Ligand code: XBP
């Protein structure tokens with residue numbers, strides 16, 4: 540029987556519900572600071588989430604939703620400066636505790652650590668954003684709990700490409716079937732299953748209608764002993780909250 544050795548977590552939408560009230564707000568603050576009349580509404584941002592990566596998302600917005608904007612010659616630099624400003628606003632929000640971890644995340648990570656389970660992160664977001672979320676929402680020393688924090692531009696192709704998960708597996712010297720990935724979106728599951736990783740999905744407001752074909756199980760959240768999860772798709776585990784026992788049951792179900 541192949542043993543479960545590592546948990547690999549996506550960040551945005553999985554560890555914390557960061558997009559609507561975090562990243563989106565930070566983008567709008569950066570646009571305002573730059574004197575731009577751009578306003579990414581909740582609805583528009585939901586459409587822009589089709590593209591991962593903040594810099595790539597700004598370019599997608601200009602190409603698809605704001606063609607009338609007179610683009611500067613050095614568009615890459617212009618976007619990079621905007622994104623740097625956005626990241627400053629976003630990390631400041633995280634340092635003020637604006638975005639908490641999702642239900643069950645802190646409890647599961649503590650239990651996994653105590654059991655000796657190896658931990659990693661595979662995310663499209665900027666590394667500074669990961670650090671700020673871990674330090675301010677999980678534990679001030681929690682960056683060191685993750686053997687690999689693979690984030691942002693560290694790989695040539697962002698999600699839905701499998702690069703980021705393949706990078707983590709290589710760095711950890713693990714096979715895909717020795718791990719579980721945790722994701723929240725269509726782009727995310729395309730990436731994790733593209734690297735043949737059994738994947739647990741916890742949906743959120745923006746991703747609840749995404750196609751999660753290939754997921755080991757689809758849940759509304761990670762659950763807690765006193766506040767169980769609901770299974771949206773997949774088998775019903777013995778216990779209705781994610782703990783090591785449930786993870787091992789899901790893992791075995793997925794790899795056999
Ligand atoms: C989510 C993303 C990121 C964030 C914005 O990544 O696609 O681009 O939306 O962060 P994941 P940046 O779900 O893989 O965590 O602006 O730093 O890209």
Ligand code: MG
Pocket residue numbers: 549550551552553722723724727
């Ligand atoms: Mg995500």
